[in-house]
Amino acid sequence: MDDTATTSAILDILSSICLSSGHSNVKKHVSPSSLRSHLPHVLPQSTPKSVNKRKLSNSSDPLILNKSPKVNRSGGTDPFNKNTLDERINSFNILNWSFEDDKLNPLECAVNGWQCHKRKNELHCHYCNAVLLIRLNEQNDKNKIVTNFLFVEDEEAEEQFFKVREQLISSYLRRLRTDHYPGCMWRNSNLDIELVRKQYHLKISDMNEILEQYQGNLENLIDHQDIIMLKSYTIDIVNKSQIEILQAYNSTNLILSMVALFGWELKQQKFGSKNLALLKCHKCTRRILLGESENLDHTEPLKSVSYPAEISNEDSDINLLAEHEHWCCMVTEFNNLKGYEVVLRILQSVSLSDGYESMEVEQDHSYTFDSTMALLREFS
Incomplete structure (x- = not known):
């Protein structure tokens, strides 16, 4: 059997799997992405983003799908609302989303109306209550994948697996x-x-908000x-010119200005x-662990995790630009400007405006003083 036939056969098997409800004789068609416990699943032992991943307590629960097609119109009716878009993106984190793929990423899911549930790799639409379960190998590295349905014994089989994926x-x-x-x-x-x-992208027109x-x-x-330090x-x-813009806006520690600049x-x-x-x-969904600390005033606490994190002891410098997700608007271009470059433009504009206002105030004050003295001389 050639590669194309093998691929088609595997996809046909996966797409033909059906689950029957224990309370009904009606069979429901379920794709590979909707299987939670019916396909074996191998979790990698890697620890991305400085936090150990573990199997969530409810990740092996029986498959539960919301069967109601009822549309929840109270869940927001504006698909162009950027605040709710950001909320959907922020629903993805290292505890409930385990895939790192160039195409299937949190941004792509969010712009299509999906947010990630607390159950791992489970997408929900709060408008229509639909549920979409993503079932893929969590690693896309050829040297790390252990496949669920294909033994990688030679290069040909390996390439076939990635084609299916x-x-x-x-x-x-x-x-x-x-x-x-x-x-x-x-x-x-x-x-x-x-x-x-x-x-999703930063724009000059959103100057006040930014x-x-x-x-x-x-x-x-x-x-x-x-x-931070x-x-x-x-x-x-x-x-150099970007540093000058940052320091013209605020003369604080350059590192702090850079941390804020890159979002x-x-x-x-x-x-x-x-x-x-x-x-x-x-x-985006990226995090950088700094270290253990006391409770921080005026700093938002994120949802607590019951198990300890792994904190890297590496002494290498943190690259605030490279740490972002590849799809993050802070580092991707929109209208020929990256997100942080939009912020710089706005800071520069504000600094220049403040300078002009100061000059105008001084000129007005000088003119008023001279005019007053001239009048006094006339009266004397």
């Missing part, structure tokens, strides 16, 4: 649109997903700079009995 990913990408219930706004053929994606977020974040970083950071990711916010989270300080990007 790519086809499954393509199938999931299509289902991000089609698995919503009929009547759901996310399934509407007239909805332009690229216009939804546009809301400036408020930057300023509030910077102030909190200054208040807790001892925690527990680590060392790469400086050469910003050039990292200080958070705290309990891992077991330890309270850890970390940096979290407010536009």
